[in-house]
Amino acid sequence: MSPTPSGPPSTASPHEERLLIDGKLRSAAGSGTFEVLNPADGTVLGKVADAGREDMLDAIGAARHAFEETDWAVDRQFRKRALTQLLDALVEEKDELREELIAEAGAPRMLTHGAQLEEPLQKFRWHIEHIDRFAWVRRLDDAVNRFTDEPSERWVVKEPIGVVAAITPWNFPFGLLLVKLAGALATGNTVVAKPPETPWNATRIGRLIAERTDIPAGVVNVVPTSSLDTAELLLTDPRVDMVSFTGSTATGQRILELAAPTFKRTMLELGGKSASIILDDADLRQAIPQALGALAHSGQGCALPTRLLVHRKVYDHVVAGLSQAFQQVPWGDPQDQGTLAGPVISARQRDRVADYIRIGREEGARLAVGGGVPDRAGFWVEPTLFVDVDNDSTTQRDTHGPPGRVDAVCRDGRRRDTAELRTRRAEHRAAEGHRGGELHGDVLPLPRRHDRRRRPRRRSGPPGRGRDRERSRLRRAVRRGPGLAGTAGDHPRRVRGRDGTRLPAGCRRSPSRRHRRRPPRTGQPAQQPRPA
Secondary structure: OOOOOOOOOOOOOOOOOOOOEOEEEEOOOOOEEEEEOOOOOOOOOEEOOOOOOHHHHHHHHHHHHHHEEEEEOOOOHHHHHHHHHHHHHHHHHHHHHHHHHHHHHHHOHHHHOOOHHHHHHHHHHHHHHHOOOOOOEEEEEEEOOOOOOEEEEEEEEEEOEEEEEEEEOOOOOOHHHHHHHHHHHHHHOOEEEEEOOOOOOHHHHHHHHHHHHHOOOOOEEEOOOOOOHHHHHHHHOOOOOEEEEEHHHHHHHHHHHHHHHHHHHEEEOOOOOEEEEOOOOOOOOOOOOHHHHHHHHOOOOOOOOOOOEEOOHHHHHHHHHHHHHHHHHOOOOOOOOOOEOOOOOOOHHHHHHHHHHHHHHHHOOEEOOOOOOOOOOOOOOOEEEOOOOOOOOOOOOOOOOOEEEEEOOOEEEEEEEHHHHHHHHHHHHHHHHOOOOOOEOOOOOOOOOOOOOOOOHHHHHHHHHHHHHHHHHHHHHHHHOOOOOOOOOHHHHHOOOOOOOOOOOOOOOOHHHHHOOOOOOOOOOOOOOOOO
């Protein structure tokens, strides 16, 4: 099969500005466009076609037709050959992809040699190679029909799902889109890709598919749009079988809500606050530099360790080491090979991160490093570190920005006393005049009920010392008499009355009626206890 013609290539811009729909590169039906900004200086890099409702419906229809009418879903060797063509084209234009990532996403150049560019290409190759290795059809052990006693053969056949909507975020635009395409296309699905406000890597992939590969028209459609209503057609149209999304939890909830009526399958990779744990026996010379990973790409990654749980014995040493390290971290121009943290993606994101920094200060967290918003062109926030942060603090949310958090914990998971933390905070506020600094780090908050006694571990497994201790505890409870709630003697705070209310410490529930001694009848002596 020969590559699908797509008309003369665009020469007005080094970047691809057109949509890919049904194998053709075209402008939006309404001729709409939106601007692509450089987050490092705020300037307009260029524009891209802004798809409307008609464009999205055309893309969904093309993907449905390609899945049902072409050989893409059934011819594995054809898929392998076509995807290898795409990989070769991507490798050939790798330098152009790198410069686009740095320009439109603010990705530091050093990260394009890893998670932003090089690693996704390796993963794409892995999917291609596994087309021949994957167990598409396998036979299970024969079974016997329990009603007829006749043997029956059992087979497992793996088939593609159908049309997949691939919705990607702005922080790792090339890597996340390429991984979604790799899995979906290698298994025979067709795709409608909706890239974010950093779309040029996606539209370049669309151009390479149209001009450099044998992938049939409609198998891949690239449809950037700034309209939420247009994007939500991917969630409500019954011709779409699955939604693959990476982004915020709130958007994931919206996707589940809209996809439910048509029973779409969903694959949601949602934001969170990843934590690193440093115990008292850790090598701090190794642990502290690793914690600087929280600043990679200015903290704009759902898997970055922007929370740090530190054993209280080494807490002060870690805070001091992190403070020094954060002050020396290279941040600034993403074009510089040595830069670890560049700009945040937009003015909206900058203002959101700055707001979280303000809230963290108001809630009592100590700002150890950074916290400022430089007065310069572009969208910048200083590398920031919060310490002594309460676990109920608003700053514990995933801000996708520089602030990080640090918390002190013991090896058994208990955090330091709230009173101790409050004393430390008061001392720091007095010493610093209630000023702050900020890092790209932050100390984790404490739980409200940190002082509760830990419940005993439930032991299971073969009899042993632990099992014997458990039996001894139960025997002691039985000897104390009937009517006790659980192990009242060992854990008086767990004793409850029959109405479910908690009794004061040391109290015992009254015995049940059948264990009470009957009072003597009138005129008869009380019953004497039997001799031992």
